[in-house]
Amino acid sequence: MIPTVRDGFLICPYDGARIMRVLPKTTATNLVVWCRKCKREYVVNIDRGERL
Ligand SMILES: [Zn+2]
Numbered sequence: 393m394i395p396t397v398r399d400g401f402l403i404c405p406y407d408g409a410r411i412m413r414v415l416p417k418t419t420a421t422n423l424v425v426w427c428r429k430c431k432r433e434y435v436v437n438i439d440r441g442e443r444l
Contacts, residue, residue: 397443406430416441
């Protein structure tokens with residue numbers, strides 16, 4: 393499972409915790425993010441505020 397973008401935040405698919413702020417113009421490739429709540433690590437690709 394991979395995080396989704398909801399209401400301007402990257403959301404952990406397991407516990408719904410907010411991982412990171414995502415702006416409408418945020419773009420990232422192979423960005424490593426980490427959930428503080430469940431300690432899981434994800435690699436995400438974001439293009440203009442939408443996860444790819
Ligand atoms: Zn989590």
